[in-house]
Amino acid sequence: MDDLCGGSDLGSATRRGGVLTFAGSAGIGKTTLLAEARRHAAERGCTVLFARGGEQEKQVPFHVMRQLIQPAYAAMTEGERRDSLGAWYDIVAPALGLTAAAQGPAAPDPQGVRDGLDWVVTQLSVRNAPVVLVLDDAHWADAESLAWLTSFAARAEELAMLIIVACRPDEIPADAAFLRALMGRRGTRPHELAPLTTGAVARIVRDALGSGADDVFCRECWAITAGNPFEVVELAMKGRDQGLKPNQDNIPELRDLASAVKGSGLIDRLEQLGPSTVRLAWAAAVLGNAVPAATVASVAALGEAQASEAISQLRAARILTVLTGLRTKEVVEFYHPLIATAVYRSIPPGVRVAMHGMAAQALIDGGYGASAAARHLLEMHPEGDPWVVQQLRQAANESFAAGAPDAARRYLARALREPPEPEDRAQVLFELGAANLLHDPMTTINQLRTALEEPKTEPTLREAITYRLAQALAHTGQLAEAVGLLDDEARRSTSARTRLRMQAEQFKWNSVRGDEENSPARSRLLAQFAKRLVGRGLAERHILGLRAWDAAMRGEPVGTALDFAEQALDGGMSWTDQDFGFEVPVVVAVTLMYCDQPGRAEELFNTGILEFEAKGWRGTHLSFVYTLLGYVRYRRGRLAEAEDFVRNGLEIANRIGQDNPAQWYAVGTLVETLLARGNLAEAQKVARSYRLGEGFPQAIVYPDPQTVFGRLLLAQGRVEEAERQLAEAGRRLDLRGTRNPSWSSWQLDLALAQATHDTGMARATADEAVARARAFGAASIIGQALRVQAATVEPAQAAVLLEEAVAHLEQSPAACEFAHALVDHGTVLQTMGDPHRAAQQLYRGMEGATACGADALADRARGLLASAGLRPRRLHTSEQDTLTVAEAGAARHAARGLDNAAIAKEMRMDPAAVGELLSAVFTKLGTNRTGLSRALGM
Numbered sequence: 005m006d007d008l009c010g011g012s013d014l015g016s017a018t019r020r021g022g023v024l025t026f027a028g029s030a031g032i033g034k035t036t037l038l039a040e041a042r043r044h045a046a047e048r049g050c051t052v053l054f055a056r057g058g059e060q061e062k063q064v065p066f067h068v069m070r071q072l073i074q075p076a077y078a079a080m081t082e083g084e085r086r087d088s089l090g091a092w093y094d095i096v097a098p099a100l101g102l103t104a105a106a107q108g109p110a111a112p113d114p115q116g117v118r119d120g121l122d123w124v125v126t127q128l129s130v131r132n133a134p135v136v137l138v139l140d141d142a143h144w145a146d147a148e149s150l151a152w153l154t155s156f157a158a159r160a161e162e163l164a165m166l167i168i169v170a171c172r173p174d175e176i177p178a179d180a181a182f183l184r185a186l187m188g189r190r191g192t193r194p195h196e197l198a199p200l201t202t203g204a205v206a207r208i209v210r211d212a213l214g215s216g217a218d219d220v221f222c223r224e225c226w227a228i229t230a231g232n233p234f235e236v237v238e239l240a241m242k243g244r245d246q247g248l249k250p251n252q253d254n255i256p257e258l259r260d261l262a263s264a265v266k267g268s269g270l271i272d273r274l275e276q277l278g279p280s281t282v283r284l285a286w287a288a289a290v291l292g293n294a295v296p297a298a299t300v301a302s303v304a305a306l307g308e309a310q311a312s313e314a315i316s317q318l319r320a321a322r323i324l325t326v327l328t329g330l331r332t333k334e335v336v337e338f339y340h341p342l343i344a345t346a347v348y349r350s351i352p353p354g355v356r357v358a359m360h361g362m363a364a365q366a367l368i369d370g371g372y373g374a375s376a377a378a379r380h381l382l383e384m385h386p387e388g389d390p391w392v393v394q395q396l397r398q399a400a401n402e403s404f405a406a407g408a409p410d411a412a413r414r415y416l417a418r419a420l421r422e423p424p425e426p427e428d429r430a431q432v433l434f435e436l437g438a439a440n441l442l443h444d445p446m447t448t449i450n451q452l453r454t455a456l457e458e459p460k461t462e463p464t465l466r467e468a469i470t471y472r473l474a475q476a477l478a479h480t481g482q483l484a485e486a487v488g489l490l491d492d493e494a495r496r497s498t499s500a501r502t503r504l505r506m507q508a509e510q511f512k513w514n515s516v517r518g519d520e521e522n523s524p525a526r527s528r529l530l531a532q533f534a535k536r537l538v539g540r541g542l543a544e545r546h547i548l549g550l551r552a553w554d555a556a557m558r559g560e561p562v563g564t565a566l567d568f569a570e571q572a573l574d575g576g577m578s579w580t581d582q583d584f585g586f587e588v589p590v591v592v593a594v595t596l597m598y599c600d601q602p603g604r605a606e607e608l609f610n611t612g613i614l615e616f617e618a619k620g621w622r623g624t625h626l627s628f629v630y631t632l633l634g635y636v637r638y639r640r641g642r643l644a645e646a647e648d649f650v651r652n653g654l655e656i657a658n659r660i661g662q663d664n665p666a667q668w669y670a671v672g673t674l675v676e677t678l679l680a681r682g683n684l685a686e687a688q689k690v691a692r693s694y695r696l697g698e699g700f701p702q703a704i705v706y707p708d709p710q711t712v713f714g715r716l717l718l719a720q721g722r723v724e725e726a727e728r729q730l731a732e733a734g735r736r737l738d739l740r741g742t743r744n745p746s747w748s749s750w751q752l753d754l755a756l757a758q759a760t761h762d763t764g765m766a767r768a769t770a771d772e773a774v775a776r777a778r779a780f781g782a783a784s785i786i787g788q789a790l791r792v793q794a795a796t797v798e799p800a801q802a803a804v805l806l807e808e809a810v811a812h813l814e815q816s817p818a819a820c821e822f823a824h825a826l827v828d829h830g831t832v833l834q835t836m837g838d839p840h841r842a843a844q845q846l847y848r849g850m851e852g853a854t855a856c857g858a859d860a861l862a863d864r865a866r867g868l869l870a871s872a873g874l875r876p877r878r879l880h881t882s883e884q885d886t887l888t889v890a891e892a893g894a895a896r897h898a899a900r901g902l903d904n905a906a907i908a909k910e911m912r913m914d915p916a917a918v919g920e921l922l923s924a925v926f927t928k929l930g931t932n933r934t935g936l937s938r939a940l941g942m
Contacts, residue, residue, distance in 0.1 A: 019164040026170040028197035031234030034170035051132035057144030060292035065408030068149035095620035096120035098406040112620020117407030133164035142171035150182040199231030212240035217250030284314040289348035374398035430458035448476040483517040505543040518702040523740040548572040553591035559744035562781040579612040603917040627656035627666040641819030643857035672712040682860020730754040746785035752792040767796040787813035823852030894921040
C-alpha cells in the first residue's frame with residue numbers, strides 16, 4: 005500500500021501498482037486479511053473495487069465483474085452511463101448488468117468484451133487513482149471474470165492499481181487455468197496463510213473469555229481447531245455466550261461446544277431455531293450472496309414478520325448478516341462461506357431442487373431477468389416445461405449479447421434436455437449449434453445435422469440451419485461436404501430466392517477449396533450466373549463479388565475484375581452479417597488491391613474494422629482484417645506499417661488458438677513483409693515458430709503459403725529446395741486455373757531460382773509470367789514481371805526491360821517494387837558503362853527503398869554507389885522535403901497538366917487519395933500546381 009500511495013503528492017508517475025495473491029484453506033483468515041486491506045486503502049483515500057466469488061454463483065457469467073464495477077455506475081442515469089462508457093456502451097453494459105442485453109445475432113465475442121472491460125477499468129483507474137481491486141474467494145469466481153482479470157493483471161504495474169486476490173488452492177477447479185495462471189503469475193507463488201500458533205489462539209481465547217484462561221484450556225482450543233482462525237473465534241464467541249469458564253475442568257464442555265460450531269453440529273444448532281428460520285436459511289443458501297431480504301423471504305414462503313424474526317435469530321446465531329446493497333435494499337449474506345456451504349448441503353435434495361425452482365420464479369417475477377434465474381433452472385429436474393425452455397433460451401440470448409457464449413451453451417443444452425416442444429426442437433438445436441460454432445465446430449455439425457432432420461422445421465429456419473451448417477463444415481476443412489449440403493438443399497427448395505442464395509454460398513466455399521475437382525467449370529458457371537445479375541440483393545452482390553475475385557485470380561483483364569467489384573459494392577455490403585459472413589467483402593477488397601487500387605481496398609478494410617469493433621468482434625474477424633490491411637500496406641511498399649498491422653493480426657490469431665486460418669494468413673504475410681525488409685533472420689524465426697513448410701492448408705490462403713515458403717528458401721540460398729516448392733505450388737495453382745502472378749508470384753520466384761543455374765529455363769518461366777501479367781494488365785505486376793525477366797537476359801536487353809519496368813511501376817502504387825526496379829536498372833546501367841544514369845537510378849531507388857523500410861535494398865543501392873565512387877544527382881527537393889514515390893508520381897502527372905481524375909485513372913487510385921498526395925507535395929515543395937514544373941525541374 006505504501007508503494008501504491010506513497011507518491012500520491014507527487015503524481016501518479018511515482019505510484020507503483022502490482023498484484024498480491026493469498027492462498028489458504030477455508031477459515032484461515034483470507035477474508036479478514038482482505039477486509040483489513042480494504043480498510044487501509046479507504047483510509048488512504050484509495051478507490052476500492054471489491055467482489056467475492058460465490059459457490060452458488062460461479063456459473064453466472066460476469067458475476068464478479070458486476071460486483072466490481074456496478075457500484076461506480078449505480079448512481080448514474082442511463083444517459084450518464086452512456087456518456088461515460090462512450091463507444092463501449094453496447095459492448096460492455098450488458099456484461100456489467102447496466103442494461104438489458106439487446107437481442108440480435110451480432111453479439112460481441114469474448115475478446116471484444118474483455119477489451120471493453122480493459123477500457124472501463126483503465127478509465128476508472130485514471131479518474132480515481134489510486135485504485136485497489138480486491139477479489140475474495142476467487143476459486144468460486146466465474147470463468148468470464150477470471151479470464152478478464154488474468155489478462156488485465158499485467159497492466160496493474162502500469163496503472164495506479166493494486167490487485168489483491170485470495171482463494172482456497174485445494175478448491176480451484178481442474179479447468180480453472182485462468183485462476184492458476186493468476187495465482188502463479190510470473191512464476192511467483194501466492195502468499196500462503198498459516199494456521200494460528202498456540203500463543204495466538206491463547207490471546208484470542210483470553211480476550212473473549214478472560215485473562216484467567218489457563219494454558220491447558222487454551223492449548224486444547226488450539227488442538228480442537230487446528231489453529232483455524234474462523235473456528236477459534238467462533239468457539240471463543242460461543243464459549244462467552246454460554247458463560248464457559250476457561251479452565252482445564254471444562255475441557256469436555258469445550259469439546260461439546262466445538263462440535264456445534266461446524267458441520268453437523270452447526271446444522272443441529274440451526275434446526276433448534278425453528279422450521280421458519282431453517283427455511284429462510286435454506287432459501288438464503290439457495291439464492292447465494294447479496295440477495296435482497298424480500299426475495300429470500302419469498303423463496304422461503306414467509307411473510308414479512310416471520311422473515312424479520314427469522315433473520316434476527318440467524319443474526320444472533322452468527323449465521324447471517326444483513327447489509328445495505330445497491331439502491332439501499334437490505335441484502336442478506338452468510339456470516340462465513342463455510343456456513344453457507346454447510347447449510348446448502350444440509351437441504352434435502354428434493355427440497356433443494358424445489359427451492360431452486362421457486363428461486364427462478366421469484367427472480368423472474370421480481371424483474372431480475374432470465375439470466376439471474378438461469379442458474380436455478382439448471383438445477384431443476386427436466387419435466388418438459390415450455391416455460392423453463394423459454395427462460396433458458398432467453399438467458400442464452402442474453403449471455404450471447406453479454407459476450408459469454410459458454411454460459412449460453414450451458415443454458416441451451418439444458419433446454420434441450422427439458423425437452424422443448426416438438427415444433428421448437430429444431431430452433432433450440434439451431435441456437436445451440438450456432439453457439440458452439442467457434443468453440444466446438446464438430447459438435448455444431450452434429451447438432452445442426454440433427455436440426456435438419458427434425459420433421460417440423462419451417463423453411464426459413466431450415467435455410468438458416470443450412471447456411472450455418474455449411475459454415476461449420478467449411479471451418480473444419482470439410483469444404484466439399486459444405487458445398488454438397490448446399491447443393492442438396494438448393495434442389496429441395498421451391499423458392500428462387502433461396503436457390504440463388506444457396507448458389508452464392510456454393511460459389512463462396514468452392515472458391516477457397518484446394519481440392520476442387522473442376523475449378524475452371526465452376527468459374528464458367530459463375531461467369532454465366534454473373535451475367536444475369538444486377539446486384540438487386542445481398543445474395544446477387546455476393547455472387548458479383550465472387551466473380552470479381554475469380555476474374556482476378558484467373559488473370560482476366562483488370563477492367564473485368566473491377567467492373568464486377570463495382571457492381572458488388574453498389575448497394576453496400578455488411579461485414580457483420582452472420583448469415584452471409586465477411587468472406588465476400590474481404591475478397592472484393594483484395595481484388596481492388598490486386599487491381600492496383602489499394603486506397604479503396606484500405607477504405608473497405610477500415611470499414612470492416614469499424615463494424616467489427618462497434619459490434620465487439622475482436623477475435624477471428626478482426627485478426628483477418630488487420631492482417632489483410634497489413635497485406636495491402638506491404639503491396640504498397642509501406643513495410644513498417646505492414647509489419648505492425650500483421651503482427652497485431654497475428655497476436656489476435658494466437659489468442660484464438662493454434663493452427664487456425666487467421667494464423668495462416670498472418671504468418672505468410674509477415675514472412676513476406678520481413679523478407680521485403682531484408683530481415684531474413686526474423687523471417688526464419690517466424691517460419692520455424694509456426695512450422696511453415698511442414699504441410700500446407702487445403703483451403704486457399706493468400707499469400708499462398710507454399711509460395712511464401714519457396715521464397716524464404718530462396719532467400720536462404722537453398723535454391724534446389726526452393727525450386728521444388730515453387731514448382732509444386734505452380735502445378736497446384738495452374739490446375740485450378742489460378743494464373744495471375746499478382747495473386748501468387750510463384751513463377752517470378754521460380755525464374756529467379758532457375759536463373760542461378762539455367763538461364764534458358766529461367767527465361768522461359770519469366771516470359772510466361774510476363775505474358776500473364778500483361779494479360780491481367782495491372783501496372784504493378786507488369787513492372788514486377790519485367791524486372792524479374794530482366795534477370796534472365798543479357799545486360800543490354802535487361803536495360804530495356806528494366807526501363808519499361810520502371811515506367812510501369814512509376815504509374816503504380818507498388819512503391820517498394822518501383823524502388824527495386826530502379827536499383828536493378830541502375831545496376832545494369834553501371835555494368836554497361838553509363839555512370840551518370842546509373843547514379844540517378846540508384847539514388848532514386850535508394851531513397852525509395854529507405855522510405856519503404858526496405859533496408860536491405862537501400863543498403864544494396866548505397867553499397868553500389870559507394871563502390872563505384874558515383875555521386876548521384878539529387879532530386880529537385882531538399883533533404884528534408886524528399887517526396888515519396890507515390891507523391892513524386894502524382895506530382896509529375898500534375899506537372900504535365902493532368903487533373904486529379906486523370907491522375908487517378910493513370911495511377912489507379914481514388915481521386916480523393918490523389919488530392920491528398922498533391923496537397924502533401926505542395927506543402928513539401930512550397931509551391932502550387934502552377935509552379936510544379938519549375939519546382940520539379942521539368
